[in-house]
Structure formats: structure tokens, C-alpha cells
Amino acid sequence: xxxxxxxxxxxxxxxxxxxxxxxxxxxxxxxxxxxxxxxxxxxxxxxxxxxxxxxxxxxxxxxxxxxxxxxxxxxxxxxxxxxxxxxxxxxxxxxxxxxxxxxxxxxxxxxxxx
Amino acid sequence: xxxxxxxxxxxxxxxxxxxxxxxxxxxxxxxxxxxxxxxxxxxxxxxxxxxxxxxxxxxxxxxxxxxxxxxxxxxxxxxxxxxxxxxxxxxxxxxxxxxxxxxxxxxxxxxx
Numbered sequence: 001x002x003x004x005x006x007x008x009x010x011x012x013x014x015x016x017x018x019x020x021x022x023x024x025x026x027x028x029x030x031x032x033x034x035x036x037x038x039x040x041x042x043x044x045x046x047x048x049x050x051x052x053x054x055x056x057x058x059x060x061x062x063x064x065x066x067x068x069x070x071x072x073x074x075x076x077x078x079x080x081x082x083x084x085x086x087x088x089x090x091x092x093x094x095x096x097x098x099x100x101x102x103x104x105x106x107x108x109x110x111x112x113x114x
Numbered sequence: 115x116x117x118x119x120x121x122x123x124x125x126x127x128x129x130x131x132x133x134x135x136x137x138x139x140x141x142x143x144x145x146x147x148x149x150x151x152x153x154x155x156x157x158x159x160x161x162x163x164x165x166x167x168x169x170x171x172x173x174x175x176x177x178x179x180x181x182x183x184x185x186x187x188x189x190x191x192x193x194x195x196x197x198x199x200x201x202x203x204x205x206x207x208x209x210x211x212x213x214x215x216x217x218x219x220x221x222x223x224x225x226x
Contacts, residue, residue: 042202042218090156102159103214
């Protein structure tokens with residue numbers, strides 16, 4: 001069982017470069033999420049997708065774009081990376097019913113912008 | 115917007131002491147979840163509470179959901195070194211399509 005797979009695991013970017021973080025889940029979940037984790041800030045929601053074909057902004061969407069390519073895949077794009085986007089990024093998925101089921105997280109992507 | 119506040123940010127205890135972390139939401143929640151993240155790892159689901167006033171136990175861990183569904187707590191009895199990590203609460207609000215907001219987390223360290 002792969003669960004939630006994120007790539008890459010580590011990345012160093014120069015300011016102004018762009019990149020896409022990939023996320024795929026094999027649990028047939030409807031909902032997918034992107035979070036960033038910074039020291040003392042917990043997990044902050046960047047974007048989420050309640051179902052295939054829909055995406056919504058979370059708490060900190062500025063500087064990011066997302067694509068829900070299909071039910072399995074949810075990618076996060078940084079168009080012009082800034083040092084403030086240095087963080088650990090987690091993708092997660094869950095089922096959505098009357099209330100959320102447990103969220104499964106990927107291993108994380110450690111991104112450094114220099 | 116919806117906010118979930120969690121205190122304390124850090125807690126250092128001697129092994130065998132109890133530990134409690136508290137979670138408060140600015141809005142009424144449909145449900146609340148708790149996660150544990152070990153150093154260098156990713157968050158792992160512990161439990162979900164749905165009903166007003168609900169109390170659930172997992173061995174030495176006791177989880178509560180407030181009557182107004184705006185606050186929650188996690189209590190660990192007689193901590194062990196294996197309890198080390200950061201504990202997060204995460205809340206979802208009705209009619210927000212699955213939006214799951216996390217608290218800032220409480221980092222627990224346990225001294226043997």
C-alpha cells in the first residue's frame with residue numbers, strides 16, 4: 001500500500017524559479033490537501049480539493065497554484081519561488097462524507113529557496 | 115476566517131507525569147481530529163470526535179470534545195518516552211467542503 005506519494009522529497013530552488021510538487025494517492029479518496037509546515041506555525045492549509053474538478057483556497061494560498069488532474073493526483077505549483085516559501089510541504093487525502101474521515105499524509109517535501 | 119488555536123506550544127515533562135494539550139476553535143466544528151507527528155516524520159491520525167461532549171480513550175490517551183463543539187483536549191496519563199512528538203488538533207466546519215484546519219501543535223518532550 002503506497003498511500004500518499006509526494007515527489008520530490010527534497011528540493012533547492014533559486015529565487016524566481018518555478019517548480020511543481022507532485023502528489024498522488026491510491027486510496028480512491030475524494031478530498032486532497034496541500035499544507036505547509038513552518039516552525040511554530042503548525043500546518044497551514046494552502047489549497048484543498050473536495051472532489052475531482054474542484055479546488056478552493058485555504059489559509060495561505062498566495063504564491064501558489066494547484067491542479068486536481070484527476071481523482072488520484074493533486075499538484076502544487078510555485079510560479080516564482082521566494083525565500084518565504086522555504087518550508088516543508090505535505091500533501092494529504094481523506095474521504096468526505098457527513099464529516100471528514102482521517103487524513104493520510106505523504107512523507108513531505110523539504111523545499112529551500114535561496 | 116476559521117481559526118484553530120492550540121496551547122501550549124511546548125511542554126516538557128518528566129517521564130511518568132501527565133500531559134494535556136488544549137484546542138479552541140473560533141467557529142463551531144462538525145468534527146475534530148487529533149494527529150501525532152514524530153520528529154522528522156509526517157502527521158499520523160490518532161482519533162476523531164464527532165459528538166458534542168464526546169470522550170474517547172486510547173490506552174493512556176483521553177480525548178474530549180466540548181459541549182459547544184468549539185474546543186477539545188488531549189490528556190496523556192503517565193507519559194512515556196515513546197510519547198515524544200508534536201500533537202495537532204484539526205477541525206472541520208459544516209458546509210465547507212472538507213476544509214480541515216490544523217492548530218499550531220503542542221511539542222511534547224519527555225525526560226527519562
